[in-house]
Amino acid sequence: xxxxxxxxxxxxxxxxxxxxxxxxxxxxxxxxxxxxxxxxxxxxxxxxxxxxxxxxxxxxxxxxxxxxxxxxxxxxxxxxxxxxxxxxxxxxxxxxxxxxxxxxxxxxxxxxxxxxxxxxxxxxxxxxxxxxxxxxxxxxxxxxxxxxxxxxxxxxxxxxxxxxxxxxxxxxxxxxxxxxxxxxxxxxxxxxxxxxxxxxxxxxxxxxxxxxxxxxxxxxxxxxxxxxxxxxxxxxxxxxxxxxxxxxxxxxxxxxxxxxxxxxxxxxxxxxxxxxxxxxxxxxxxxxxxxxxxxxxxxxxxxxxxxxxxxxxxxxxxxxxxxxxxxxxxxxxxxxxxxxxxxxxxxxxxxxxxxxxxxxxxxxxxxxxxxxxxxxxxxxxxxxxxxxxxxxxxxxxxxxxxxxxxxxxxxxxxxxxxxxxxxxxxxxxxxxxx
Amino acid sequence: xxxxxxxxxxxxxxxxxxxxxxxxxxxxxxxxxxxxxxxxxxxxxxxxxxxxxxxxxxxxxxxxxxxxxxxxxxxxxxxxxxxxxxxxxxxxxxxxxxxxxxxxxxxxxxxxxxxxxxxxxxxxxxxxxxxxxxxxxxxxxxxxxxxxxxxxxxxxxxxxxxxxxxxxxxxxxxxxxxxxxxxxxxxxxxxxxxxxxxxxxxxxxxxxxxxxxxxxxxxxxxxxxxxxxxxxxxxxxxxxxxxxxxxxxxxxxxxxxxxxxxxxxxxxxxxxxxxxxxxxxxxxxxxxxxxxxxxxxxxxxxxxxxxxxxxxxxxxxxxxxxxxxxxxxxxxxxxxxxxxxxxxxxxxxxxxxxxxxxxxxxxxxxxxxxxxxxxxxxxxxxxxxxxxxxxxxxxxxxxxxxxxxxxxxxxxxxxxxxxxxxxxxxxxxxxxxx
Numbered sequence: 001x002x003x004x005x006x007x008x009x010x011x012x013x014x015x016x017x018x019x020x021x022x023x024x025x026x027x028x029x030x031x032x033x034x035x036x037x038x039x040x041x042x043x044x045x046x047x048x049x050x051x052x053x054x055x056x057x058x059x060x061x062x063x064x065x066x067x068x069x070x071x072x073x074x075x076x077x078x079x080x081x082x083x084x085x086x087x088x089x090x091x092x093x094x095x096x097x098x099x100x101x102x103x104x105x106x107x108x109x110x111x112x113x114x115x116x117x118x119x120x121x122x123x124x125x126x127x128x129x130x131x132x133x134x135x136x137x138x139x140x141x142x143x144x145x146x147x148x149x150x151x152x153x154x155x156x157x158x159x160x161x162x163x164x165x166x167x168x169x170x171x172x173x174x175x176x177x178x179x180x181x182x183x184x185x186x187x188x189x190x191x192x193x194x195x196x197x198x199x200x201x202x203x204x205x206x207x208x209x210x211x212x213x214x215x216x217x218x219x220x221x222x223x224x225x226x227x228x229x230x231x232x233x234x235x236x237x238x239x240x241x242x243x244x245x246x247x248x249x250x251x252x253x254x255x256x257x258x259x260x261x262x263x264x265x266x267x268x269x270x271x272x273x274x275x276x277x278x279x280x281x282x283x284x285x286x287x288x289x290x291x292x293x294x295x296x297x298x299x300x301x302x303x304x305x306x307x308x309x310x311x312x313x314x315x316x317x318x319x320x321x322x323x324x325x326x327x328x329x330x331x332x333x334x335x336x337x338x339x340x341x342x343x344x345x346x347x348x349x350x351x352x353x354x355x356x357x358x359x360x361x362x363x364x365x366x367x368x369x370x371x372x373x374x375x376x377x378x379x380x381x382x383x384x385x386x387x388x389x390x391x392x393x394x395x396x397x398x399x400x401x402x403x404x405x406x407x408x409x410x411x412x413x414x415x416x417x418x419x420x421x422x423x424x425x426x427x428x429x430x431x432x433x434x
Numbered sequence: 435x436x437x438x439x440x441x442x443x444x445x446x447x448x449x450x451x452x453x454x455x456x457x458x459x460x461x462x463x464x465x466x467x468x469x470x471x472x473x474x475x476x477x478x479x480x481x482x483x484x485x486x487x488x489x490x491x492x493x494x495x496x497x498x499x500x501x502x503x504x505x506x507x508x509x510x511x512x513x514x515x516x517x518x519x520x521x522x523x524x525x526x527x528x529x530x531x532x533x534x535x536x537x538x539x540x541x542x543x544x545x546x547x548x549x550x551x552x553x554x555x556x557x558x559x560x561x562x563x564x565x566x567x568x569x570x571x572x573x574x575x576x577x578x579x580x581x582x583x584x585x586x587x588x589x590x591x592x593x594x595x596x597x598x599x600x601x602x603x604x605x606x607x608x609x610x611x612x613x614x615x616x617x618x619x620x621x622x623x624x625x626x627x628x629x630x631x632x633x634x635x636x637x638x639x640x641x642x643x644x645x646x647x648x649x650x651x652x653x654x655x656x657x658x659x660x661x662x663x664x665x666x667x668x669x670x671x672x673x674x675x676x677x678x679x680x681x682x683x684x685x686x687x688x689x690x691x692x693x694x695x696x697x698x699x700x701x702x703x704x705x706x707x708x709x710x711x712x713x714x715x716x717x718x719x720x721x722x723x724x725x726x727x728x729x730x731x732x733x734x735x736x737x738x739x740x741x742x743x744x745x746x747x748x749x750x751x752x753x754x755x756x757x758x759x760x761x762x763x764x765x766x767x768x769x770x771x772x773x774x775x776x777x778x779x780x781x782x783x784x785x786x787x788x789x790x791x792x793x794x795x796x797x798x799x800x801x802x803x804x805x806x807x808x809x810x811x812x813x814x815x816x817x818x819x820x821x822x823x824x825x826x827x828x829x830x831x832x833x834x835x836x837x838x839x840x841x842x843x844x845x846x847x848x849x850x851x852x853x854x855x856x857x858x859x860x861x862x863x864x865x866x867x868x
Contacts, residue, residue: 021580021722028582031647031770034759127577133723135577143561143569146455146743148462213465271705271729288455289567289740292730295705296723306723309580320756325468327751336465 003036004316007065009087010077011044014101014128016051017305018075022312033313041065050301066091073315075308076100085109088124092116097319099311101128101304107202107218110209114329121323125311130203131156131280133303134296135310140284141210141331147286149211151251153264153433156203158278158298159187159194160226160246164263165276168234168243174227186278196225197246197261204248207282208259212252212340213332217259220342224262233355233426236397237265240381242353242430243273249431256343265353265399265430271295272433283433291434346406351380351430354412356396359420368396371414375407393422399430437470438750441499443521444511445478448535448562450485451739452509459743467747475499484735500525507749509742510534519543522558526550531753533745535562535738541636541652544643548763555757559745564637565590565714567737568730569744574718575644575765581720583645585685587698587867590637592712592732593621593628594660594680598697599710602668602677608661620712630659631680631695638682641716642693646686646774647766651693654776658696667789667860670831671699674815676787676864677707683865690777699787699833699864705729706867717867725868780840785814785864788846790830793854802830805848809841827856833864 006022008015019039022029030036042053043062059065066074066087074091076098078084084105091098092113100106106113106126117124127137131154140149155161159181166177178195181187193199201221209216226246237244242265251258266273271293275281280298285291297303318326328334358364365384372379378401385395400408412425440456442449456463456473464470476487477496493499500508500521508525510532512518518539525532526547534540540547540560551558561571565588574583589595593615600611612629615621627633635655643650660680671678676699685692700707705727709715714732719725731737752760762768792798799818806813812835819829834842846859 017722025580025582025721028647029580031766032579032762034762034767133578133720134726135573138572138577139569139728142748143572143744144567144740145466145747146459146463146740148459213462269708271708274703274705274708286567286740287459288451288736288743290731290737292568292728294573294726294728296726302722303724306578306580306720309722310577313579314576317759317761320759322754325751325754328466328468332465333468 001035003038004072004319005038005040005070006073006075006312007041007043007068007071008039008075008077009043009062009065010079011042011048011051012077013301014304014308015044015077016048017301018077018308019051019053021302021305021309029309029313033316035316037312037316040070041068062087063090066094066096071096072319073097073099073312076102081105081108088113089116092120092122092124095120095122097122097315098124099308099315100124100126101308103129103199103202103206107205107216110216114334117329118334123315123318123326124329125315127311128304128307130206131282132296132298132300133306134280134282134294134298135307136282136294137210139294140207141327144284144286144289147288149252150285150287151249152207152211152282152284153247153249153272153431154204154207154282155245155272155275155280156248156282156298157194157200157246158280159191160200161275162186162278163195164226164244164246167229167231168238171231173231174229195227197223200246200248200261204250204259204261208250208257210331211250211284212257213330213336213338214257214340215337217342220259222260222345226263229263233428236355237353240383240399241268242266243268244428245273247431253349255347256341258348259342260345260348263428265428266433270433346409348405349402350405351402352400352408353428353430354398354400355426356415356421357393357423358396359422360392360394361420364394364420365396367418367420368415371411372400375411377401377403377407377411435469437472438506438753439472439474439504440507440509440746441475441477441502441505442473442509442511443477443496443499444513445476445482445485446511447735448738448742449478449511450482451735452511452742453485453487455736455739455743463743463747467750469750471746471750474504475502496521497524500528500530505530506753507531507533507746510536515539515542522547523550526554526556526558529554529556531556531749532558533742533749534558534560535742537563537633537636537640541639541650544650548768551763552768557749557752557760558763559749560640561745562738562741564640565716566730566732566734567740568714568716568728568732569741570716570728571644573728574641575761578718578720578723581722583686584719584721585683586641586645586716586718587681587683587706587865588638588641588716589679589706589709589714590682590716590732591628591634591680592714593625594634595709596620596712597629598660598678598680601663601665602672605665607665608663629661631657634680634682634695638684638693638695642684642691644765645684645718646691647764647770647772648691648774649771651776654693656694656779660697663697667862670789671787674817674833675702676700677702678862679707681865687783689781690775692782693776694779694782697862699862700867704867780843782839783836784839785836786834786842787862787864788832788834789860790849790855791827791857792830793856794826794828795854798854799830801852801854802849805845806834809845811835811837811841811845
């Protein structure tokens with residue numbers, strides 16, 4: 001059989017990795033796919049020093065690739081929303097299949113892109129858009145197809161996890177570690193996407209859609225970053241038997257679907273609490289399978305390329321299939337997507353870690369307990385530290401049982417009005433992830 | 435579209451679970467697959483109390499199912515080699531697709547079964563045969579299709595892992611825990627398959643074939659059980675920073691493929707070292723993706739059913755596809771399987787934990803070091819305990835660098851000839867699993 005012809009748009013880190021993996025493992029890949037996968041054209045404005053493209057035709061114009069009649073599959077690796085969207089839609093228009101690693105594009109414009117792809121009978125594959133080389137989209141979409149998914153929770157931003165790991169292991173501050181991460185090239189010069197959880201929210205949006213069969217709704221995801229986390233809370237969490245991780249959590253409840261990214265206390269003995277450095281992991285809980293976990297490198301040149309190439313093999317196999325009988329883009333048939341609503345964060349349910357800075361007066365603890373109890377909030381554990389020498393304040397640290405967030409918001413407002421409570425109350429969500 | 439008709443052969447734990455999951459999640463599954471999956475017939479001699487089969491036709495003869503013209507997919511859940519093989523071959527003969535959870539059948543008769551399936555253009559799906567609900571076969575076969583797989587290592591027998599976890603956490607002996615596991619129903623009355631590693635070797639054989647593209651060669655797998663492990667070694671391992679797990683390891687080397695199941699020391703901070711109780715986990719290392727890990731319930735009614743149903747959805751989607759363009763049974767095209775040989779255990783390479791019971795004489799350590807050094811074996815760490823009061827023996831515990839097993843065998847033979855060494859030398863393999 002003739003090789004499948006692939007056009008790569010963008011020869012940066014992932015583009016270069018994809019080219020290299022396709023070249024190095026050409027024989028192994030052809031033994032699996034039953035035919036070769038050949039890069040017939042590359043669109044890039046800059047050469048990639050880590051990538052010897054040899055005689056492969058290069059163009060500076062990405063649209064040359066989508067208009068090239070020779071090309072069967074377009075690999076979109078230019079990133080960003082606008083031009084990438086135009087490129088992908090044009091490729092679909094021209095009847096070409098698409099493989100992309102672009103989480104922002106899929107999370108924000110995926111519904112439109114998949115509708116167009118369906119109309120044209122082509123595939124848009126996006127395994128590389130979430131958790132790099134970990135085949136977690138395939139696991140959820142196909143491997144757990146017999147389950148009603150209850151929830152998923154993931155460490156899906158390597159930069160954020162590197163920062164939290166360093167803060168915990170070395171007692172360093174957020175600012176210090178961020179600076180180092182930028183110097184090491186783990187974090188972008190503008191770290192907003194990583195540390196504010198936007199990148200994680202893009203990925204979570206995608207995972208939630210394929211888990212629950214809902215349209216992509218990035219604009220409804222709740223996002224809270226890690227920039228305000230202090231080593232104080234990292235250490236108290238540790239003392240209580242928890243680790244703090246920046247988690248994306250999606251949970252199905254009767255009222256709707258929770259879709260939230262935020263720092264989270266996890267019991268220290270959970271496998272996912274021990275995922276360190278830049279590594280990623282996603283837990284998925286299904287009604288039949290129980291809890292499963294998928295772990296690996298969430299970013300990087302060749303781990304991400306691994307996912308791109310897996311998609312290329314899948315698409316190659318699907319070239320001859322009936323478009324109506326393929327794995328649907330969002331795991332569920334497009335006509336069967338659910339309109340179960342995304343819940344606002346105030347309606348989400350979680351346990352909470354609270355740190356209250358109180359004056360060293362008798363009765364503070366009773367006041368705190370009473371405010372929580374009036375709002376129906378049960379306390380799981382509580383820890384009151386000795387008065388600190390400098391300021392005469394006693395931190396009260398407690399973990400609540402699960403409760404709707406609105407009640408915690410109300411409690412915090414009441415707590416902050418107490419004369420004996422100084423500063424803002426620190427609130428961090430807690431998940432057991434059994 | 436009309437529902438796909440499925441016949442379940444065997445209504446034990448997994449059969450009952452499969453029926454229940456298909457029934458409970460019927461709507462969710464149809465939303466994914468684009469059509470219903472309906473159990474049209476069940477073959478069983480005994481009702482399953484956990485399974486309300488309602489109006490589903492029941493027969494006592496499994497061959498009624500494979501001869502039923504209404505049935506599209508036969509689910510083989512009777513277990514064992516002989517009758518199951520006959521059943522599966524007959525189903526294929528009749529042009530039916532097959533889904534099975536039978537690791538022994540696939541590991542021992544898979545080559546013959548897949549050849550027959552290819553001839554008839556049908557699929558034999560077997561995700562449930564390895565690691566229960568964890569979609570690890572799909573991950574390796576499809577999700578990592580761009581990689582040259584270097585090695586994989588798995589905790590793939592829940593009973594064995596439960597025993598080792600209890601031994602470590604509670605200081606109990608192998609015999610004690612095994613007895614309890616039998617009472618709890620985790621272990622069979624005849625525990626040989628689990629504790630001697632035969633069950634794990636079946637699963638490892640399957641994983642190695644799809645990872646490296648080699649025919650199934652169960653008879654060449656090296657198997658060593660956990661029955662001789664003592665709490666002494668569990669504790670020394672702990673003191674050296676390791677955990678002991680019963681691992682299946684498959685590794686590709688230039689000389690051939692290592693295929694071995696044995697107790698293994700793993701650094702305690704590895705994620706897989708922290709997989710406890712009856713849970714399973716498989717690490718897979720590919721040249722592009724690096725190390726990945728897949729974790730979940732490796733057995734049980736519904737976790738295994740989860741994998742069976744995922745296969746049913748896959749087969750349902752593949753009903754209309756070109757048989758030559760499907761995912762090959764062993765991940766690689768049947769004509770492209772490799773004849774890279776399976777290495778005998780003496781040619782496998784590993785690091786080693788050795789425990790030598792020596793008399794408390796000066797110079798013993800020097801003799802030990804000299805025997806190892808003469809055979810080119812480097813010592814990574816060594817620990818000599820004080821003489822134990824009762825018998826005046828000093829245990830010498832050491833971990834070597836990686837070396838071919840033959841050299842360790844030679845060294846042990848030489849060590850056991852020393853006048854100052856009493857008892858057999860205890861030897862346990864060590865893997866870093868980076």
